[in-house]
Amino acid sequence: MDKHYGQIVEYRVRKNGYSISDLARSIHVNRRSIYNWFNQTHLKKEVIFQIGCVLRHDFSQEFPELFVSEDFKIVKNKSFKQIPDVNSEYANVENEMYKTKYVSLLEKYNELLVSAI
Template sequence: MPIHRGKLLKSIIQKSDISIFDLSKALEYSIDAIHHHIEMETLDFKLLLAYGEVLKYDFSVDFPEMKSLTVKETFNIEVMNYDELLKDRDHWKLKYIQLLEKHNELLIRRLNFSSSN
């Protein structure tokens, strides 16, 4: 019979020194999401891998098929140097500003349309 992955996760969390609140902050998951994960019988290995990183637990002991997974491969993490990070930040900042400008244009059009009626 297969192991209930969520129940295993719950038992590992309970044995750890990490509170649900701290786990939530570390993983950037809501507490509700963590409780949902605990209920999932077939919780995705990618999620277990992320939990394992924070909880310092190797879930591949329980699920040998996870041995080939790494955090970097699983989440397609790209390592960027400082200059690349700045360039990426500026790219998304510009996109955000362009979006705000379009939003403002639409608001102005809507205000002008409603005042003309």
């Protein structure tokens, strides 16, 4: 019987109590992509690895045909903070970009209101 990779990954995500939104943000995809992955029978090795890094989970136990324990050595390291730091910086830059666009639109709107009077 074939493994359903998506279901195995989903089980681990939910068992760890990790938010789908946080997971999507961490690997820079939308939530719909995560749910689509959960429905796929086979997932790319890279996708499973990224999710494993975010969850700090060694998927070599569930997928010995894809990974060896050494692949997730960085995940086992308790000082591994790379993904959350990168994502928080990315989120801050993205938020600042949208804030700037919003202020610019408000200024243009105000100018239009003043010129219409």
